[in-house]
Amino acid sequence: MAVQPEHPTSPQIAAGQDLAIELRGISKAFGAVQANKSIDLAVRRGTIHGIIGENGAGKSTLMSILYGFYRPDEGEILIGGQPVAITDSRAAIRAGIGMVFQHFKLVQNFTVLENVILGAEDGALLRPSLARARGELQRLARDYEMQVDPDEIVEELSVGHQQRVEILKALYRQADILILDEPTGVLTPAEADHLFRVLQGLRDEGKTIILITHKLREIMKITDNVSVMRRGEIVGTVATADTNPTAMAEMMVGRKVILKVDKAPARRGAPVLEIRGLRMVDDAGVERLRGIDLDIRAGEILGIAGVAGNGQSQLLEILGGFPEVGSKLSGRIAVNGHELPLDGRGADGQARRRAGIGHVPEDRQVEGLIMDFDAWENAAFGYHDAPEYNRGLLMDNAAIREDARGKMARFDVRPPDVELAARNFSGGNQQKIVVAREIERNPDLLLVGQPTRGVDIGAIEFIHKRIVELRDAGKAVLLVSVELDEIMALSDRIAVMFDGRIMGERLPEEATTTALGCLMAGMEPDAGPVQAAGGART
Amino acid sequence: MILTPLISLALAFAISAVVILAIGESPVEALKVMVEGALGSSYGWGNTLYYTTNYIFTGLAVAVAYHAGLFNIGGEGQATMGGLGVALCCLFIPWPHWTLALLGAAVAGALFGALWALIPAWLQAKRGSHIVITTIMFNFIAYNILTHLLSKTLRPLGSMDPATANFPPATHIPGLWQLAEMMGFAWGKHSLANVTLFIALLMAFLVWVLIWRTRLGYELRAFGKSEPAARYAGISPVRITIITMLISGGLAGMMAVNNVMGMSERLILNAVEGAGFFGIAVALMGRNHPVGIVLAALLFGFLFQGGAELSLWTSIPRELIAVIQGLVILFTGALDNMVRLPLERLFAARRRKEG
The missing domain is CATH 3.40.50.300 (P-loop containing nucleotide triphosphate hydrolases)
Known part of the structure; x- marks a missing residue:
């Protein structure tokens, strides 16, 4: 059904090269939703690899699999050429993967130092770990231009500095592969620039970086290779130098029939x-x-x-x-x-x-409909104070039902059952209920x-x-x-x-x-x- | 699904029986005492219905808030404050007749309960302070305010009892047994149930109308299911949170008509006797539907009255009654899914076989 346009795709990064991570046929479904469909991905050591795609394209699911939050239904993960089972985040850390989440996982009222060693304390006593961590932190901060005061309380730090702490945390755990999920979403332009310099520094040290984003400009600016995801699939992997933003935008958005x-x-x-x-x-x-x-x-x-x-x-x-x-x-x-x-x-x-103004909202399941309400109740949603739906103090449920029956017939909603809860209709029929409601008010x-x-x-x-x-x-x-x-x-x-x-x-x-x-x-x-x-x- | 609460109940009773056996008493005997004490005589029924009345009010209070996605566990404090309202209304207004006093007290109790719920509601709606935390805190504040007022301000001169003076006779509302007598037959002489039961049943009906027949009910259910959708529809979260909590607190506060005006006829400490908390279990078991709540309230009324009888006539300690009540709450409320899911699977399997 869907016609894929031809895109200049550079030859897949060949096996045998020095690969940091290789994914083979990774699939993951949540109920009926196929979040990842047989994903093949190869990331070379010492590169910055971008993964770009729209919200809901499956990027975050894929990274959660890499970090052990989800188990894939199928497929295998190779790190440094060896198959590994990433059962939880501990296994991911052992495999040298560090993750910087979009929403930081920091303890707000701990100091930077305490956050860095959290979960990586060596031994029951904190004092020696803290002393060791302090030295290590200073070295990392110096090497990668990431100055933070180890004794500052995290909630006192700017967002950009909190992100540095997250990166330092990963480096402290000796991560070789650093995954950043939408890292610039919360940053000021200057902070983002600094982050990119840091990432380039890390790459030059031989670290591998995976950058997840939906911002084309970031991809063009700092990645070496880029994979485009759409609807759970990787639709192409190209060397950044060989592509341009226009082609990328088209690939991301995709073309239907x-x-x-x-x-x-x-x-x-x-x-x-x-x-x-x-x-x-x-x-x-x-x-x-x-x-x-x-x-x-x-x-x-x-x-x-x-x-x-x-x-x-x-x-x-x-x-x-x-x-x-x-x-x-x-x-x-x-x-x-x-x-x-x-x-x-x-x-x-x-x-x-x-x-x-009538409004068919972007997310019918969260905004446009109350999923537990019956179809007839939803057919008046937002207009429930209209005079024709009310009789004095009470709602005229009979009139609302009658009205809903008419709307569902005219918009061919199936099944035409006004007593059925919205969640029991298919996506298309749910949307028809919303569209009928909004259009028939003649806005x-x-x-x-x-x-x-x-x-x-x-x-x-x-x-x-x-x-x-x-x-x-x-x-x-x-x-x-x-x-x-x-x-x-x-x-x-x-x-x-x-x-x-x-x-x-x-x-x-x-x-x-x-x-x-x-x-x-x-x-x-x-x-x-x-x-x-x-x-x-x- | 009427079967689920019944099976939960049976499980709760079965475990209670084991506990009673374990302390060397006969569960059959205990059940007999409970049933006879609570339901075996018109007097027992009279007391059972008195507690039922309390639980209907507090159960409805929890249910209304629940439909708006709010967990009001401050029924205890709201009923305590309602008691203050009822007491002030009965003590300081010269009522000509009990019927008027009853109406006045219902309004006063509801008003005080509602105002007590207003502060947590405002804090939640405007400041994001979680209503579970604030309402439970407000229970303690209410209790301590009442202690202060009863021991300092409202206590009659010379009395050593932390309680108000007795209410004037014009505010004495008839018990059900007095109504029965007026109609010429004897029923449950000196039992506790009073005309407030009818107010409770009326409120159950009005809550049903509110939730399923009014615009406000529609809006609060929508808000309870999805806040983004409510905002899309132009339903103000602030407005719904505050109005819902006012109604919820008002229902809890109205309970005071039963226990303060109808029973003790003066305001004493701890008049609520935990009814605010039982309301949570009643609403849970009653599926937040007024009919279910009336039935669940009857069950908890029976447990409370039967429990009192048990401690009176057997050597089963009073604490064990709390254990039985706790088990009922545990099974009907918290462990609801434990019973419901296998049942649903069973029915689904049977339907498949038939189909």
Whole structure:
């Protein structure tokens, strides 16, 4: 079914070379979800090997297998040419693997020194271990430019320094292979730069480094080789020097069957949504949206393309009235010419619905549906205070059921049983329940996030048709998808998001995947890297 | 799944029997004493229903919070504070008739209980302090505030008892036996159950309406299942947390109508007798459904009354009754899955065979 595009793939790194780690046919399933599908991976000693892929591509599962958190269903792991069974993290440490997690595993109220020896104390008495560790720590810090005060309490340290402690911890345990999971997600640009220098220093010492990320720029900047993961598989391994960000972006996002959606040219009306200078800084202080300007007119579908994690989710959540807790927002949003508040009581999901915004959220199982609620209860979710669903103080459950029956029939939800809990429907039918609920309220602006993620082909066509119908009825649609083909097939206009900005807009008929891929990687197709984006984060 | 609690109960009784055997008493005899004492006479029933009334209130309190994903284990403190509200209402307002006093006391008890739950609710909603920790702390604070008030402020001059004065006669609500007498037959003379039982049953019905028939109930169930989804739907976590805890605390506080106004007719120390904690077990066993809670409350009422009889008539120590009650809680609540999973597997296997 899925058509894989041809990518220039350099010959697999040949066996017989000096390999630090080799994975052969690693598979891991969680229930029905195949998180890793017969993964083959060879990492040469003394290199920095990038593993890139979108959220949910299976990167973290693979690394958890390497670190002994999961046992693979199939396949074997070779370290230094020898097959090893990594049964738990102790075995991983013995095999010379050190892991730096995205969320640090440090004891906040211990000192740096205490954290470094935690679990590696030699002997029951702490004092001699501490003395030995202090000397070793000073040597490591000097050799790798990673100065930290061994007696500082960890929670007093900056995030960047805490990460150093994690790396020192691994080195103290004599790790030869260092795995870093999304290490720059929490770092400032200067800290990230320093981290990269440290990693290059470690590589030059002969250590092997595996860098997991979904940021193309980091891959291009410091890796020697890179493997791209998508939907649990490694779709290619190339030498970084032989590739370019555009090709990588395309490989990450992947191409499905070309979806053809029959639609008449858009008949654009008045502007429905106007966004000006929208900024968002999340709870951790990271700027997720860096000044978004966007207009959508009645009767058009604006598609936002981009690699996941570049601010699309935040944009949808803000428009839908539920930004991340603790985030700070600025800028202006107006719907039908009325400015909407960004926070406070008037900015919640109810207020957004009253303003005429419908929302098919990105994650139907966590946001769009209450999985334990029956279909009929879900069919009113978010609109449960509408007059037609209520009779005085009580909810009119009979009316809600009747309404749900109609929606499920019109959207061909199977089985058409309103008394069935949402979790018992397939992904496609769950999504149809959400889409039916949102579209049938006839919103002026429909927000749609990943409408066809985990949805079967039949339901995809159906959902696409309904979205186009809504557009033809003169409504505005904001579509966010990581499926480039979905964006190309549905959109009347395409905006590409990268690193919290709109990189550019294209019309679908003149957009090529290459040009979009460039924008998705943060570069203007004709020029070099955009200064602001290229220099800001790394 | 009515079978699960019954089997759990049987297991609890079986182990209790072994324990009773181990201390050299006859389990059959013990069961006989319990059943006869609690259910064998109208007087026994009267007392059993009195405890049942307490547990209905506290069980409902736990259940309402549970549906919103909140674990309110502060029923004890909320009922203690409810007692204070009821006492103040009965002592300082000159009620013309018990019916009005009953309504006033129910409101006062609920109000005090609700306000006592408000502080942990606010701390959870606004500051992220976990409600399990704060509500249990608030039990101790409530107990000590009451001790202070009863020994210093509310104790009548010259009394050596840490308790308020007796409530005026106009606030004395009739026991069920008095109602029976009014209607011309004798039933459970001087037993403890009183008209508050009807309020408890009314509350059970209203809680059912709240949870499954109102917008608020819909929103609190949605919030209890998934906070991100609730936020998506525009349901304010702060608002739901606070309103739910007010209702939950109010239900626990209303219990005081039964034990303070209906039974002791003055406020004494430790009037709640652990009913707040039993409410957790009652809600667990009753599957957080009002009908289940009424039934579970009846069972725990029986255990409490039967246990009192047991310590009165046999040499089985009072502590052993606590062991039996503990086993029931353990099996019906904590070990629920131990019984339910094999049962579900059994039924699934049978269905497969039939299909």
